[in-house]
Amino acid sequence: MAQLFPKHHVMGFIFSLVLTVVAMAVVVYDLSYTAAMAILLITAFMQAGVQLVMFMHAGESEDKVTIYTNVIYMVFFAIVTILGTLLLFIWDM
Amino acid sequence: MKIDNSLPLEYSTEENRLKILGFWIFLAAEIALFATLFATYFAYQGRTGNGPGTEIFEITPVLINTFALLTSSFTIGLAVNAMRLGNKKAMLTFLGLTLALGLVFLGVEIKEFFTFVHEGATIQTSGYLSILFSTLGTHGAHVSLGFFWGLFIIIQVSKYGLTPHTANKAFIFSLYWHFLDVVWIFIFSFVYLKGMM
Numbered sequence: 001m002a003q004l005f006p007k008h009h010v011m012g013f014i015f016s017l018v019l020t021v022v023a024m025a026v027v028v029y030d031l032s033y034t035a036a037m038a039i040l041l042i043t044a045f046m047q048a049g050v051q052l053v054m055f056m057h058a059g060e061s062e063d064k065v066t067i068y069t070n071v072i073y074m075v076f077f078a079i080v081t082i083l084g085t086l087l088l089f090i091w092d093m
Numbered sequence: 094m095k096i097d098n099s100l101p102l103e104y105s106t107e108e109n110r111l112k113i114l115g116f117w118i119f120l121a122a123e124i125a126l127f128a129t130l131f132a133t134y135f136a137y138q139g140r141t142g143n144g145p146g147t148e149i150f151e152i153t154p155v156l157i158n159t160f161a162l163l164t165s166s167f168t169i170g171l172a173v174n175a176m177r178l179g180n181k182k183a184m185l186t187f188l189g190l191t192l193a194l195g196l197v198f199l200g201v202e203i204k205e206f207f208t209f210v211h212e213g214a215t216i217q218t219s220g221y222l223s224i225l226f227s228t229l230g231t232h233g234a235h236v237s238l239g240f241f242w243g244l245f246i247i248i249q250v251s252k253y254g255l256t257p258h259t260a261n262k263a264f265i266f267s268l269y270w271h272f273l274d275v276v277w278i279f280i281f282s283f284v285y286l287k288g289m290m
Binding site: 003004005006009012013016017020023024026027031033036037040043044047048051052054055056057058061062063066067070071073074075077078079081082084085086089090 | 104117121122124132133138166170171173174272274286287289290
């Protein structure tokens with residue numbers, strides 16, 4: 001039975017629940033915009049990291065380098081798309 | 094077909110390994126899709142016209158959905174673990190649990206959409222609501238597709254057993270499901286929580 005619930009999976013799950021509760025702080029407490037956004041960014045990216053490394057086994061095959069390069073490149077692409085849009089339409093620079 | 098028995102079933106042939114790599118490349122393209130949706134969402138934030146804005150969000154259904162998806166991501170991880178132990182029965186149980194939680198998610202999200210529309214927030218009301226429904230809907234459509242995909246995986250595994258072929262399909266499905274959970278975390282944080290701040 002214990003075999004069916006490996007420790008690092010259970011830890012990953014508990015960790016993701018904790019991160020969700022921490023992220024909830026931004027609606028429960030009256031934080032400044034900067035502090036709230038910092039909390040959301042940190043918890044969201046940590047959640048993504050937990051999924052990627054602990055659950056998706058990203059690093060276990062011989063294609064490890066290709067997979068990580070590909071994902072990191074696309075995350076970079078996503079950040080450029082989102083920040084670029086914010087820069088033009090919201091921050092008005 | 095050369096089968097390398099030192100590796101888990103889903104990686105045991107070269108074709109299997111390359112299929113998993115190919116799926117990672119597809120997932121990276123999906124990151125680009127959701128990035129453009131998020132970018133548009135941020136650009137349209139506050140452009141609500143005469144319609145309602147983020148005040149339509151309610152915390153309870155969002156929390157139910159978050160816990161349903163987080164737990165389903167955990168159970169599908171356990172399904173892959175059971176598959177590697179060669180325990181077909183446990184694997185199918187965990188897969189079934191995953192899909193049941195997926196259904197809970199879909200049910201709550203559909204009900205939430207009905208509530209929104211009831212409150213006068215439709216996809217045609219404003220630019221903001223158009224992109225809100227598009228972003229949530231694209232993710233919801235992925236979960237719906239994943240539900241049927243998972244159903245076919247369950248049928249195939251119970252029919253043909255654990256072979257390099259079916260194990261590979263199940264593993265790729267697990268990657269897809271974890272990815273949907275990651276996208277949901279970003280929706281939860283930057284659409285719902287940020288909107289309710």
